[in-house]
Amino acid sequence: MTQLALVIDLNVCVGCHACVTSCKQWNTSGAAGSLMDDNPYDKDPTGTFFNRVQTYEVGEFPNTETIHFPKSCLHCEDPPCVPVCPTGASYKRKEDGIVLVDYDKCIGCNYCSWACPYGAREIDEKQKVMKKCTLCVDRIYDESLPETERKPACVLACPTSARLFGDVHDPESEVSRAICESGGYPLMPEWGTQPANHYLPRRKTKIRFHKDELMRADNPLKKDGRLPKTDPDAPFLDDSVSW
Amino acid sequence: MHPAFSVIFLTTLIGAGQGLFLALITAETFSHMGALAPQEYRFYSTGSLLSLGLLVAGLVASFFHLGHPERAWRSAAMWRTSWLSREVIALPAFMGLVFIYGLLHYLEWNPKVFGTTALPETNLTLMVGIIGIVLCFTLFICTGMIYACLKFLQEWHTPLTPINYTLLGMSSGFTLATAFATQYSQEMTDLFGTWAIILTLAALLTRTASLLRNKGIKHRSTLRTAIGVHHSNIRQQSQGSMGGSFNTREYFHGMSTVFFKSIQWIFLLLVFPLPLLLLGMGLSNDTTALLVLAFAVQYVGLIAERWFFFAQANHPQNLYYQTI
Numbered sequence: 001m002t003q004l005a006l007v008i009d010l011n012v013c014v015g016c017h018a019c020v021t022s023c024k025q026w027n028t029s030g031a032a033g034s035l036m037d038d039n040p041y042d043k044d045p046t047g048t049f050f051n052r053v054q055t056y057e058v059g060e061f062p063n064t065e066t067i068h069f070p071k072s073c074l075h076c077e078d079p080p081c082v083p084v085c086p087t088g089a090s091y092k093r094k095e096d097g098i099v100l101v102d103y104d105k106c107i108g109c110n111y112c113s114w115a116c117p118y119g120a121r122e123i124d125e126k127q128k129v130m131k132k133c134t135l136c137v138d139r140i141y142d143e144s145l146p147e148t149e150r151k152p153a154c155v156l157a158c159p160t161s162a163r164l165f166g167d168v169h170d171p172e173s174e175v176s177r178a179i180c181e182s183g184g185y186p187l188m189p190e191w192g193t194q195p196a197n198h199y200l201p202r203r204k205t206k207i208r209f210h211k212d213e214l215m216r217a218d219n220p221l222k223k224d225g226r227l228p229k230t231d232p233d234a235p236f237l238d239d240s241v242s243w
Numbered sequence: 244m245h246p247a248f249s250v251i252f253l254t255t256l257i258g259a260g261q262g263l264f265l266a267l268i269t270a271e272t273f274s275h276m277g278a279l280a281p282q283e284y285r286f287y288s289t290g291s292l293l294s295l296g297l298l299v300a301g302l303v304a305s306f307f308h309l310g311h312p313e314r315a316w317r318s319a320a321m322w323r324t325s326w327l328s329r330e331v332i333a334l335p336a337f338m339g340l341v342f343i344y345g346l347l348h349y350l351e352w353n354p355k356v357f358g359t360t361a362l363p364e365t366n367l368t369l370m371v372g373i374i375g376i377v378l379c380f381t382l383f384i385c386t387g388m389i390y391a392c393l394k395f396l397q398e399w400h401t402p403l404t405p406i407n408y409t410l411l412g413m414s415s416g417f418t419l420a421t422a423f424a425t426q427y428s429q430e431m432t433d434l435f436g437t438w439a440i441i442l443t444l445a446a447l448l449t450r451t452a453s454l455l456r457n458k459g460i461k462h463r464s465t466l467r468t469a470i471g472v473h474h475s476n477i478r479q480q481s482q483g484s485m486g487g488s489f490n491t492r493e494y495f496h497g498m499s500t501v502f503f504k505s506i507q508w509i510f511l512l513l514v515f516p517l518p519l520l521l522l523g524m525g526l527s528n529d530t531t532a533l534l535v536l537a538f539a540v541q542y543v544g545l546i547a548e549r550w551f552f553f554a555q556a557n558h559p560q561n562l563y564y565q566t567i
């Protein structure tokens with residue numbers, strides 16, 4: 001079984017909101033009609049977004065760390081939002097695990113949004129139906145697009161490649177490897193929703209050098225006294241090729 | 244959670260309607276058993292009409308909650324998994340039954356259905372009424388479970404939620420029945436009045452129990468599990484929008500703590516001691532006005548109670564929306 005998902009690397013996310021804007025652009029232009037925007041250039045702007053980037057500060061000054069935290073529907077493997085929907089408008093696709101809303105069936109009762117612990121669902125206050133991330137289902141299977149572009153808009157937009165997309169049930173996939181190798185974790189595991197999306201934690205990148213690693217004491221060339229000694233003034237190959 | 248008035252009116256109105264219907268059946272059963280003098284048909288048909296009126300008003304209120312009321316019929320589809328869907332089925336079914344019950348009484352068409360030596364004699368209206376009781380309790384349970392089944396809304400996720408919905412609805416309905424019965428018989432007014440007092444006291448017990456339970460509730464989700472960073476000092480700096488969003492409007496009651504806290508005391512006063520006092524006074528003086536007032540005061544109190552019920556629930560998504 002396939003379970004498509006995003007893996008978001010908090011270690012490299014710089015909080016630029018490129019995923020937010022590209023998501024909004026793609027999903028407001030699709031067949032489902034526009035995503036609501038109210039007062040976009042005025043006081044109290046508001047609107048429907050599938051994806052938001054939040055910022056958290058961890059620790060106490062001066063030892064703080066800023067964490068940019070992109071947040072969207074996690075396409076839970078056991079989604080609590082689906083069984084509560086009275087109309088069946090909310091469903092989870094068997095073939096790829098994407099959780100979707102059928103906008104033609106939704107009555108806009110908000111019940112599913114109450115049942116999502118992550119606040120991932122937002123009602124479109126103009127169309128009066130529930131909306132949420134679709135993993136760009138209208139793009140990832142589109143054969144008219146070049147294969148490299150058959151990915152969610154946010155993944156393509158991310159300048160730091162903080163967003164990976166793939167099948168988390170395939171142990172060989174890029175996302176599964178990333179989860180496994182970098183300690184990927186789900187959000188709010190206490191509710192048993194088994195989110196498909198995972199987050200990669202902040203990592204300290206440290207390399208420890210020992211002096212003898214910089215200048216190897218046991219350098220065989222040095223031992224034999226055969227270290228190449230070049231004349232600093234003599235022309236060498238780089239002069240002609242490095243410009 | 245943000246208390247929506249459509250849902251507040253839906254739940255309080257149908258609760259009163261259901262309670263009133265149960266009161267009618269109580270009277271019919273009692274008079275069937277000979278414990279009460281039989282009533283004229285008007286008592287039952289007018290009572291059913293009143294109950295039906297409350298149910299219809301509740302249903303109408305619920306439509307204001309929907310973004311697409313014209314598609315409401317679709318919501319009966321998922322009854323296997325969704326309590327909301329079950330309620331959507333149970334409510335019209337119960338309404339239909341109340342209508343039939345009232346109509347049978349109005350037409351005074353009440354043949355004997357069965358009666359043997361083993362089983363007590365049963366009339367058609369009583370049969371219909373008994374089915375009505377089942378549907379009525381089903382509806383109470385569905386309404387309560389809509390909230391109680393959401394496990395991460397920990398304030399709601401308790402058997403006390405459906406119990407409170409049931410007892411509060413019944414006490415409101417029986418109080419109304421008491422006022423209503425003054426037009427017919429003293430005996431019945433006393434019967435309903437006694438039940439109204441018992442039910443109000445029972446509801447006081449269970450509602451207080453849920454208030455005490457929720458007072459010291461420990462939320463399982465924290466900012467740490469929400470973003471998966473294991474540090475004791477995490478602060479939100481931005482939530483990804485500056486003008487608010489659905490997430491900031493739907494899940495917060497948006498009132499001051501003082502207002503929120505005072506609503507609790509207001510409803511505790513209006514739902515329990517005041518109606519009890521008015522019921523007691525009305526029953527002893529035999530004054531209809533006091534009994535009507537008891538129902539009205541309690542109903543206003545129940546609106547406050549429902550507001551508080553919603554406002555008190557703390558959704559885990561709020562962890563993501565602490566600062567703009």
Ligand code: SF4
Nearest residue numbers: 073074076079081116
């Ligand atoms: S994140 Fe929320 S909306 Fe998305 S599948 Fe999970 S419960 Fe449903």
Ligand code: SF4
Nearest residue numbers: 085106107109110112
């Ligand atoms: S808002 Fe729409 S998708 Fe959500 S529970 Fe109601 S009908 Fe289902």
